[in-house]
Amino acid sequence: MNVLVCVKRVPMTGGKIVLTADEQAIATQHLGFTISPHEECGVEEVVRIVEQHGGESVVLTLGPPEAEEQLRDAMALGMDRAIHLVIGDDEDWDAQATATAILDAIEAEHAAGVDFDLIFFGNESADSGGYQVGIRVAHALERPIATGLKGVAVEAGRVRCEQEVPGGRDVFDLPLPAVVTVKEGLNFPRYPSVPGRMRAQKKPVTSSSPTAAPARLEKVRLVSPPGDRKEAEILGHGPDAAPKVVELLQRIGVA
Amino acid sequence: MVEREPGGVDELSLQALALARTLAQGASIEALAVTPPSDTVSQGVAATLGEHGVSTLHVAEHAVFGSYAPTAVAQAAVELAERLQPAAIVGAGTERGNEVLAHIAARLDLPLAANCIAAASGDPARVTRLRWGGSLLEEADVHGAPTLLTVAPHLVTAERAPAGEAAVEHFAPTLSEADQLVRVTDRAEDDTAGGVSLADAKVVVSSGRGAGSPEGFGIIEELADLLGGAVGCSRAVTMAGWRPHTDQVGQTGTKIAPDIYIACGISGATQHMAGCKGAKTILAVNTDPQAPILASADYAVIGDLHEVVPAISAELRKARQT
Numbered sequence: 289m290n291v292l293v294c295v296k297r298v299p300m301t302g303g304k305i306v307l308t309a310d311e312q313a314i315a316t317q318h319l320g321f322t323i324s325p326h327e328e329c330g331v332e333e334v335v336r337i338v339e340q341h342g343g344e345s346v347v348l349t350l351g352p353p354e355a356e357e358q359l360r361d362a363m364a365l366g367m368d369r370a371i372h373l374v375i376g377d378d379e380d381w382d383a384q385a386t387a388t389a390i391l392d393a394i395e396a397e398h399a400a401g402v403d404f405d406l407i408f409f410g411n412e413s414a415d416s417g418g419y420q421v422g423i424r425v426a427h428a429l430e431r432p433i434a435t436g437l438k439g440v441a442v443e444a445g446r447v448r449c450e451q452e453v454p455g456g457r458d459v460f461d462l463p464l465p466a467v468v469t470v471k472e473g474l475n476f477p478r479y480p481s482v483p484g485r486m487r488a489q490k491k492p493v494t495s496s497s498p499t500a501a502p503a504r505l506e507k508v509r510l511v512s513p514p515g516d517r518k519e520a521e522i523l524g525h526g527p528d529a530a531p532k533v534v535e536l537l538q539r540i541g542v543a
Numbered sequence: 544m545v546e547r548e549p550g551g552v553d554e555l556s557l558q559a560l561a562l563a564r565t566l567a568q569g570a571s572i573e574a575l576a577v578t579p580p581s582d583t584v585s586q587g588v589a590a591t592l593g594e595h596g597v598s599t600l601h602v603a604e605h606a607v608f609g610s611y612a613p614t615a616v617a618q619a620a621v622e623l624a625e626r627l628q629p630a631a632i633v634g635a636g637t638e639r640g641n642e643v644l645a646h647i648a649a650r651l652d653l654p655l656a657a658n659c660i661a662a663a664s665g666d667p668a669r670v671t672r673l674r675w676g677g678s679l680l681e682e683a684d685v686h687g688a689p690t691l692l693t694v695a696p697h698l699v700t701a702e703r704a705p706a707g708e709a710a711v712e713h714f715a716p717t718l719s720e721a722d723q724l725v726r727v728t729d730r731a732e733d734d735t736a737g738g739v740s741l742a743d744a745k746v747v748v749s750s751g752r753g754a755g756s757p758e759g760f761g762i763i764e765e766l767a768d769l770l771g772g773a774v775g776c777s778r779a780v781t782m783a784g785w786r787p788h789t790d791q792v793g794q795t796g797t798k799i800a801p802d803i804y805i806a807c808g809i810s811g812a813t814q815h816m817a818g819c820k821g822a823k824t825i826l827a828v829n830t831d832p833q834a835p836i837l838a839s840a841d842y843a844v845i846g847d848l849h850e851v852v853p854a855i856s857a858e859l860r861k862a863r864q865t
Contacts, residue, residue, distance in 0.1 A: 301675065301678070301812070301813045301814065302812055302813070303810060303811055303812055303813070303834075303835030304813070304835055304838075305675065305678055305679050305813055307679075314679075325778075325794075325795040325814075326795060382654065383654070383655070384652075384654060412641075412657075414675065414676075414794065414795070414814075415674060415675060416674055416681075417657060417658060417673060417674055417675070417676065418655070418657050419641035419642070419645055419655075419657045419693075420641075420645035420648060420649070420655050420657065423642070423645040423646055423648075423649055424645070424648070424649045426649075427646065427649035427650065428649070430721070432614075432721075432724050432725045433725065434725060435613075435638075435642050436638050436642070450731065451638075454740075454742070455732065455733055456730055456731050456732040456733045457730070457731040457733070458611065458727040458729075458730055459727065459728060459729035459730065459731060460725060460726070460727060460728065461728050461729070462724070462725065463724075471795070472788065472791075472795040472796070473781075473788035473789070473791070473795075473796070476784065476788075503686075504653070504654035504685070504686040504687055505654040505655070505656055505683055505684075505685055505686075506667070506683055506684040506685075506686065507681055507682075507683050508669070508681075508682040508683055508684060509681075509682050510674070510679055510680065510681055510682075511679075511680045511681075511682065512679065512680070513677065513678070513679070513680055518838065518839070518841070520827060520837045520838075520840040520841060520842055520843040521841065521842050521843070522832075522842075522843050522844075522845060523826075523842050523843065523844050524844055524845075524846075525844070525845045525846055526844075526845075526846035526847070526850055526851060527846065527850045527851055527853075527854030528854075529844040529846065529851065529854075530851070530854035530855045530857065530858035531858055532844075533826065533844060533855045533858070534855065534858045534859055534862050536803075536824075536826065536842060537770070537803070537859070538862070540802055540803050540823075540824060541802070542745060542746050542770055542771075542772075542802055542803055543770070543859060543862065
């Protein structure tokens with residue numbers, strides 16, 4: 289079976305988010321980048337599915353030229369090939385424009401004779417957190433979708449999907465072809481091997497430059513949340529602080 | 544879009560109603576709930592919704608609503624919206640709320656602003672929404688009508704706006720087979736149940752890589768046990784394989800809301816802090832007085848967790864003996 293996973297390149301934010309002077313983006317000159325966490329588990333799951341069932345695994349991203357790094361990372365973990373929808377460095381596509389570009393890429397694959405039985409997305413991206421690109425793609429393809437999954441099992445033309453809810457897991461059972469969105473905790477992603485990294489450099493990346501439709505969810509500016517910084521009251525240093533801590537716990541009513 | 548819970552209306556839906564009211568500016572607010580025909584929406588629900596400013600509760604009845612069916616709920620909302628022509632459709636920023644609103648957005652080919660904390664009507668509407676799990680805010684314009692948005696949990700206060708009991712109107716939505724295809728068909732109970740769940744714990748004691756090893760969590764577990772609390776950890780710890788992902792506090796882990804969060808050897812990365820913003824009090828134990836977590840913590844002990852945490856446990860035992 290053929291499986292597609294869509295990933296997003298996001299900065300590793302560390303301890304404090306600093307904005308650019310124009311308030312349009314995060315200052316990233318000192319930051320590394322990664323695949324958005326939910327999607328790392330998506331990549332791992334797709335590699336496992338294709339290892340087990342055969343077929344082809346394809347990773348897609350819509351992102352700046354540098355996002356090829358994340359495509360190579362995914363291929364180092366075992367993805368067979370990549371599709372790169374290249375956009376400008378400063379561009380921040382909204383969910384509708386992103387879904388449209390992904391649909392066009394899926395259509396181009398179809399025209400070239402490749403149809404995906406299963407398409408993976410992250411439940412929401414780490415940065416913009418829109419919760420919707422996968423759902424828009426599924427709707428346009430007229431395919432069933434289950435979201436926020438922590439369990440995905442392919443069997444006999446169907447996919448069993450498990451969603452974590454308080455006290456247990458809700459199960460959806462979808463016929464293929466289908467779309468799923470997954471969450472971190474779905475699996476424990478493997479670490480790329482050196483030979484895996486070497487092979488990834490030679491795997492094919494198909495690039496194209498889609499044109500953005502005007503944003504309908506249009507970012508005006510980014511702001512830091514108010515009341516972000518406060519001064520912690522120092523209860524003491526080392527083990528000698530223990531009585532003060534117990535006093536605090538008693539005051540709160542949990543001791 | 545109202546989500547119900549046993550005995551009433553989910554608190555997050557009432558918070559969503561508060562934001563809907565600022566958007567409505569006095570115009571009427573109507574609500575949608577779904578139910579299987581065998582069930583009834585209690586009178587208490589209409590009363591509660593009325594107290595929060597709802598004039599009419601529309602109840603969509605269909606057999607498929609016996610279990611959660613996101614596309615069916617979305618289609619019922621689309622059908623109702625065609626009839627009512629609302630200026631906005633608002634849901635709670637729960638997993639299900641975000642999912643259903645995204646389906647509505649896909650069906651109406653409209654933008655969706657997820658996890659808003661403020662909204663003003665207009666053309667375009669202006670919203671403030673969460674990015675990075677709340678570590679950052681975005682002001683955005685939403686083009687097209689109706690305005691579709693969800694309301695971020697616990698950041699908008701539910702407020703009463705006495706309007707009497709909401710009128711109740713029932714309807715049977717027309718749902719295709721495709722609308723009903725995706726629904727919960729089975730439930731797997733949690734086999735690890737028994738301990739205190741991280742999401743509901745009154746006390747959470749956690750550690751990061753500072754614990755040094757999986758065994759290093761022994762002293763964390765001991766303190767959590769003494770306080771009847773749950774153990775949490777940072778993403779670095781689950782990535783290292785020291786603890787299961789179910790213990791992870793953070794943007795991509797569990798969002799906690801304890802009375803006190805005791806974070807030991809946790810630096811305070813934005814990914815982590817997005818998961819513990821709901822804590823009423825944060826106590827940080829850290830060797831580094833410059834650690835980012837001290838900017839979010841209420842109290843701190845400067846010191847090595849391997850010395851401080853056992854000392855707190857010992858002091859607690861001592862206090863209980865006297």
